[in-house]
Amino acid sequence: MEPTAQISPAALSQKLAGSGLRNTPQREVVYSVLVGKRDHPTADEVFARVKADMPTISLATVYNCLEALVQCNLVRQVNFERGPTRYCPNLHPHAHFHDEATGSTYDIDLPPGLLEQLRNQLPSGYRASDVEITFRGRAAS
Amino acid sequence: MEPTAQISPAALSQKLAGSGLRNTPQREVVYSVLVGKRDHPTADEVFARVKADMPTISLATVYNCLEALVQCNLVRQVNFERGPTRYCPNLHPHAHFHDEATGSTYDIDLPPGLLEQLRNQLPSGYRASDVEITFRGRAAS
DNA sequence: GGCATATCTTAGAATTATTCTAATTCTTAC
């Protein structure tokens, strides 16, 4: 799937600074947990994984770190129906496939023309800053 | 936009029966409220509108009715990020445009080929029963 | 029609994910 490489701590600080935010040990660990296992974890799951490295971190901080990473465009939020928000460090334009049987989520790469084509369906005057595509179904076992 | 016509109470009963569900006065009112104003209301908003006709209905029943209508495929659920679930009686395949400025939601008709084309992006073995497309941005005033 | 059974409705309690609050700690700039 060709994952986005993890950026260096210095680059992370830069990205955060670009949105007026500071880097912290907590944010570094949260980021590296996300990049380390790209299975679209929930905040709770991130919390559990981060605690392995940093047992004193709090859930509120995990939420705060995730929000910071979303704000500086290093991570995207993904929602399925009313389930808990999931976090995705894949910045390439892509769709999501949500397997109803297992609950797993897969990234689906999209040819770049497709998003353009979709935007062209909008009536004139509608300007979409973001297009989200979600498939729901079953993946072959 | 060519709205789906409201079906008759008898047809509603039939549709419900098809999913092993009964028709009730509450379900009829909830359905007609949804078809009457297709602005993608939340359960709370539906509750408020239904109370005009049926002041004794409870919120739990509104949730129950909405779920029944979703189950028998007369209504679709729509979610934006973590906001409350919204309900849409438009059964034609369509996308949603979510206006970030006003919070309003608009249906966007899609040419039928487009959904097929999207499904073709899936790796073999992935079978999508549903494709959801959401635009986020601003509509011209 | 009358009874048994299953479904539906209701009010309120419970749950879940998330955000808020206030106190403390950490950074950064001067």
Added chain:
DNA sequence: GTAAGAATTAGAATAATTCTAAGATATGCC
């Protein structure tokens, strides 16, 4: 080294939804 602004923390608060248990309604069968 101190002041000011950010970030972290634990726990309380919130919002949407689901659950629970009771009563009401409807349906099928004799």
